[in-house]
Structure formats: C-alpha cells, structure tokens
Amino acid sequence: MAQFIATPSWLGRFFTRISTVTIKQSSLVIHFKNNTSRAYLISDFTNFTQFKKGLFSGKITLNHSTKTVISFLNKQQAQTLSEQLNSVFANHLEEKVNTAKTLVKRYATNEYLRDSNVPLLKSAVFSLAQQYGAIPALWQQHLSAINIKFLTILSSSPTVAHATEQLRKSYEQKTLTARADFYNVVESNPLTHEQRLAVIRNNDKNLVLAAAGTGKTSVMVAKALDLIAHGGVKPEQILILAYNKNAANELNQRFNLRAQQANLNVSAPTILTFHALGLKLLQSANKTRSLSPFANDAMALNQWFTQWLSNTLKTDSRFCKTFVDTLYEPTDSLNTETRIATKTAIKAQTYHTLSGLKVSSYQLLLIANWLYMYGIEHTYQNDDTADFYLPQHQVYLAHFVIDRQGNSVQHAANLHNSEHIKYVRAHHKKQGHALVQTFHYNWQEGQLEQRLKAQLQKHKVNINPVDNHAVYERLSATGLLKQNINKYLNCLSAIRGEQLSNAQIAARIAKSGIMNHKSYATLLVAMQRAYYEKLKEQDAIDFDDMIASAAQAVKLGEVSVPWRHILVDEFQDISCARMAFLNTLIKSGPQPCFTAVGDDWQAIYRFSGGNLALTTQFNDLIGSHSLTLLQKTFRYNNSISEVAGRFVMQNPEQYKKHITTHTQVSTPQVVLLDDLHQGKKSVALKVQQTIATINKNNNTASISVLSRYRFMLNEVEQHLAGNNFANSLHFWTLHGSKGLEADYCIIIGFEQGKLGFPSNNPGNLLVEALLPAQDTFNHSEERRLLYVGITRAKHKSYLIAPPSACSEFISELINDNYPIDIASNLFVKQSKDNK
DSSP states (O other): OOEEOOBBBHHHHHHOOEEEEEETTTTEEEEEEEEEEEEGGGGGEEEEEEEEEEESSSEEEEESSSSSEEEEEEEHHHHHHOOOHHHHHHHHHHHHHHHHHHIIIIIISSOOOGGGGGGHHHIIIIIHHHHHSSSSSHHHHOOOOOHHHHHHHTTTTSSSHHHHHHHHHHHHHHHHTTHHHHHHHHHSSOOOOHHHHHHHHSSEEEEEEEOOTTTTTHHHHHHHHHHHEEEEEEGGEEEEESSSHHHHHHHHHHHHHHHHHHTOOOOOOEEEHHHHHHHHHHHHTTTOEEGGGGOOHHHHHHHHHHHHHHHHHOOOOHHHHHHTTSSSSSOOOOOOHHHHHHHTTTOOOOOTTTTTTTSSHHHHHHHHHHHHTOOOOOEOOOOOOSSETTTTTTEEEEEEEEEEEEBBBBGGTTTTSSSHHHHHHHHHHHOOOEEEEEEEHHHTOOOOHHHHHHHHHHHTTOOOOOOOOHHHHHHHHTTTHHHHHHHHHHHHHHHHTTOOOOOHHHHHHTTOOOTTTTHHHHHHHHHHHHHHHHHHTEEEOOOHHHHHHHHHHHHTSSSOOOOOOEEEEGGGGGOOHHHHHHHHHHSSSOOOOEEEEOOOOGGOOOTOOOHHHHHTTTTHHHHHOOOEEOEEEEEEEEHHHHHHHHHHSSSTOOOOOOOOOEESSSSOEEEESEEEEETTEEEEEEHHHHHHHHHHHHHOOOEEESSSSHHHHHHHHHHHHOOOOEEEEEEEEEETTTTTOOOEEEEEEOSSSSSSSSSSOOOOOOHHHSSOOOOOSSTHHHHHHHHHHHEEEEEEEEEEEEESOHHHHHHHHHHHTTTOOOOHHHHHHHHHHHO
C-alpha cells in the first residue's frame, strides 16, 4: 500500500505535538515530536473518518472505541489521508457487513432467532446498523448498494428488541409460506395459524399455552415431524416428556400415524414419562436399582409406615410425646390474625382426646391428653365453672382464655372476662372445692404443662407417666393413629415430590405460621429418615429418587444428553423437582430448545406437587421465552367457551386468552337445573331425568356424569344400574376427567361446606405447608376444576345444584349474569332476591 502522510499546517507547527500522521499497512500511525508514536488499527474503527476543513488547517476525527480528533493538519494532506483511511476502512467494513449477513442468515433466516444468539447479533450485526444510522452518507458513498440495502433495513429498527422481533416475524412468515402444504396435511385437519406458529418457534425456551380442545397434542406431534422433515433434526435428538404412561403411548401412536400419512419414513422420537426417562438415564449410567414395592403399592407403604410408627411410639418416649402433642394443628385464639377464622370455626371443630373425650378447644385437648399420659383420671365438665374434674383427687380444673393483661378472645368474652373468673373462683371457694387454674398465656409462653404439674402437685395429685404401649393402644382405639398416618403419608409424598432437605422441611413449616413448627419438623425428619433407610434396606429407589438420581448422574457427566429439542406436555402440573431435572438436562445438553406445552386454566394437581407458578411466572422463574397462545377450540361451542372462559379468568393471575370456537351456536348451552324431582331433593333422579332427555334427542350421544367427589358418583351410578340407556355413559371425577370429552356432561355436587363445590375444607395445614405455594385468589384451583368440568362437553353442560344454599360458584353464575340457561324458576327467584 502506498504511504500517505499528513503533516501539521504552518499554524499547527506552533500548537500541536504531532510531527506526522501516516498510514502504514493496516494502521494509522501518529508520530510525535518527542520521537514517540501511537498506532490505531483501521479494522477496529467503528465508523468512517470525518474530515473538516478550517480557515488555516484541516482536522480529521477517528471513530474507534472513543473519538480521537487530530487538528492543525495541512488541509490538502489531511483530506487525502482521510479519503485513503475511508477507502481502507470501507474494505474492512464490507467484510464486516458480509459477515453480519452470514450471521443473520445462519441464526435468523435459516432458523428461529434464539435469545442466546441475540448478543452475538447485537455486537456483530445490530451495532453496524446503529453506526450506519449515525452518518449514512459516508456509508452510502463507500459501500456496495446491496450492503447498504441490508443496513438500511436493519437500521429501521430503533432498538435491538424491535430488530429481534422483526427478524422473527420475517422468519415466521417465510416459513409459513414455504411449509404451508406440510402444515395442511401433517394432522387430520390443517393446523391453525396459532398451531403453526407454535411449531415454528424454536427459541431457547418456548411456552405454548393451549386452552381446552385447542389441539396441543397436534402441536407436539407436528413440531416433532417438522423438526425431522425440515429442521435437520434426527428423531433420536428429540425428547418428548408426557405426564403419564397413557399420554406417552398416545403421543407415540399419534406420531407414527401422522408420519405415515405425511409420507415420512422415520422412527419416533424419544417419548417417555419423567420416571421412565430417569430409569433410562440410570441404565445408561450403569446405576440401575430395583424399584421399591412402595412405588406402585400404596397399601404396602401404608403397612410399613404403620408398623414403623407403631414401634417408634412404643419405644421412643420423646417421639411419642411429640406425636401426641401434634395430633391436631394448634390455633391461637388470641392471635388477632386468626381471630375471625377461629370465631367461625370454633363451633365446627371438635378435638378427640386420648381418653375418648370430645373437647371444644385445642388447649383443652392438650390438658386432657397430658392428664391421660400422666395417669390422672378426669372427666370433661364443659360448664361455666370448670373444664375438668379429677374424681380420685376431688380437684376441679378451669382453663381461662386470657392473656397476661387479662384480655379475652372475642368469641370467649362472655365466659373469660375478669368478672366471670372472679365468679368461678368464688363458686369453688364457697363449695370448698380444690381448684386448679391455667391460662392461655401459659400455653403461649410454653409453660402450660409446667403450670399444670406445679398446681396439681400442690394438691397432692400423683403424677406418673403412662407406659408408651398404653398410649399407643389409645391412639389406635380412638382412630387418631390411622387419621395421623394418612396425614403424615401425605406429608412424606409432598416432601419426596419436592425433594425437600431437612432444612427446607423446617423452613416451609415455619414459614406457614404453624405453631409448634419445630415439633412437626422433628417428626417429619424422623419419618423421612426412616423411609430412606427402608429404601436402602430394600436396595431400591422410588419414583422421586429415580428422577433425583438421574439428575445427579447427568450433573456428574456419567451419562450424556443427546437431545437438541425437549418438549414437555401438561407443563402446568410440573413440580419444582421435575423442573430442576429439566434444567439439568438443558444445561448439560447440546444447547437444546425447550418447549413447555400446557394450560394454566387446567392446573388442578397441586396436591401431587404441581406448581402453577412455573407457568404463570415462567419469565421470572424459568427465563426469557417465546409465548404462543392456542385459542381456537374444536371441542366445544361458543356458549360453553364464553361461560367457562369468563369464569376462570376472574382470577387475575391466570393468562388472558380470547377463545374462538369452530362450532357456533345462538342459544346458551350451559344449563342450570335444580336438584328436585317431583318436589323432593334427589340428585340421582334428576340425573336420570336429564339422561332421558338427552337420549330422546340423541340416543347415540356419549354422556358423562361428573362430580368433585367419587362417593357422589357412586350413589348416582348405583341408582342408574338398572337402566338400559342406549347412550355411552361414563362417570368421572372432575380431576379424573382431564383430557377426556363427551357429547354431553352432567355436573353434580354444587353444595356448600367441606364436601361442597367449591370445597370449604382448607385441607391439612401441615400438608399444605409442604406443597407448592398456591396463588392467592380465593378458590383458585376449585375454579379451574369447574372450568375443566364444563369444557369436557362438546355440545352441552348441565349443572345440577340445590336451589337454596347452593355453592358460591352457582351463585356467581346466576348473580353475575353469566350467559347460561337457568332452567328453574327457583334459581331465577334467588337471582332477583340477591340483586
């Protein structure tokens, strides 16, 4: 390259330290009068050099990491130098633009632009567009027209986010056009526009939210076939995870059928349940262990746990005492936060003591059980002068619900104010009775038992601990043992499903606000340890271990992860432990694309560990992603859609979807019936009458009777046993109906109370504390459960409810003017009365 030199102007000789500026090979070199120099690589320039002519001198501005201005140069020489610099820079720039075009083609034209590739395009592509936008005239002067066109298009986006969105839209449109014929035939019906987008979008993370009947299975099958047919992906590089074995089998069958119909001679991808995947990975790592009998036999687990618990209660006095103290979750009736709840629950709650008594408060339960465990005979008085009487010692015992300042709880104010306490003391003094007094604040301060012991000893009451075997016998005889076995087995299931450590168990219970949380944590840690030791004795693992052990094998590099695409069905019901397993697969694999498919409106399995927050807070908990909503349903009509969708979206934490239906009707197809037959309440006869009506109009239709509870279905099924309906008749619990459909659905059980719908049973507080956190909207999961029930019907859903004292859900449907057919004047009357 010829050497170009600029020297200072005559004026610059007095004002600059520069002696010469020259281009040497690929650098601009500034030589200073003190015999030092500084070089700038032209390839590192970020934009063209700008020349400005002054009256006596010229100056050039270099654009690199910062701006460098060289002044007081000979005007002619500076201009020539600037032009040559720009000529050299233009050659480098052409290379950069061509490289940028190659990157765009690779990462945004030939495939869907992934979030992980955006930083590369930002530094190598989008930055060029920004530089071009700063001084476009110079770029247009030096670069080829085709590269200018490329930069002009890119620079039209004001931000990187906008440019990313535009590149993705361009890819989607191009792919939709190119693969239109394939998407028309890959399923039994042409894919909808939203389904096609769900197939096309292969970001690092993708969330596909599918309302009921919108074809999420079609999307998963079509996506896998599309990747194989057009994405250069081998079947063995695709992993599809199904919720259960039946779903996995259905996906496998659907894939093979659609592949055949699309004339694709390919094998199926890896389609497994989470547990089967765990087993497969452990086998690959040569870590196969037998499956514990407990995994598939709940009775065997119950028998082992019952035997272990019984032995521990008999042999470990401290454990036995803690177990008895925590038979019921404690409530603090003086706690202002629980005062309202306590007031409403106080009448309904009954506590069963070891001695077979029924007492009305938790603290009386503690006192009664303490008396029993120390061999002190007692009777329950439950009057306004005493709570217990100790006949062998002729001692009365009164427990007052007051704090140290003498304040009483609101619901007990009439019996536990200072005047009443004076009356009780005076009464027993007058009768010459020995009176032992205990107080609520004794319990609050953890001194209730000490107070009891000290007061009773003053009255010469013998205090001798009862043998643990006797305590065990009473626990068994009163049913308290069986009741608590079921509770603690549910706790163990939650702990194992969430893979909680001992510290996490304690933290969750403490966070829930349960009093005596340390005692509960002690019991659960002991139970968890015993369960784990039993598995070791069996040299076996359970299903939860299968996933955790497989994840550990992957982390340690003992097994490779070959999957470039991981698809997960029913994602709304995924647990934290399973999500952690997925994250391990994603981090250890060949940068796989992860696609979660589910419906937050149908999240109804929290009791088995399903964590809805992983769906509703996907961006915060899992990461940046592409979201696709499937909003056209082929199952039910617009009437069912409007009622069910509006109902479930009352919860602001649910995603908002605008469902369209293939089938359109002009009249309401959600029908509200009373539960009366010839003036008398009979749900079974009402169901029979409704089936007869359906049968009369369509004797080939499938009909399903649904309920929140199995026992209600059993009663109806037994009643209908002698009827020979031509229809196909099914009986489903609402939880069991998920994924199923029928022409007509009849939903029963809309009562109030613990066995109503929605259920007002808050569930066991301890189990609730160990399960994933629930969204805060009232009856949120019960609301989703009714959505599932209503949307099982293709043509019509019947809701059978009592016309008086009906559930909150029925009242809402009536009083909030949902577009339903209220086929009973009794409900209409109720509606008017409530307005």
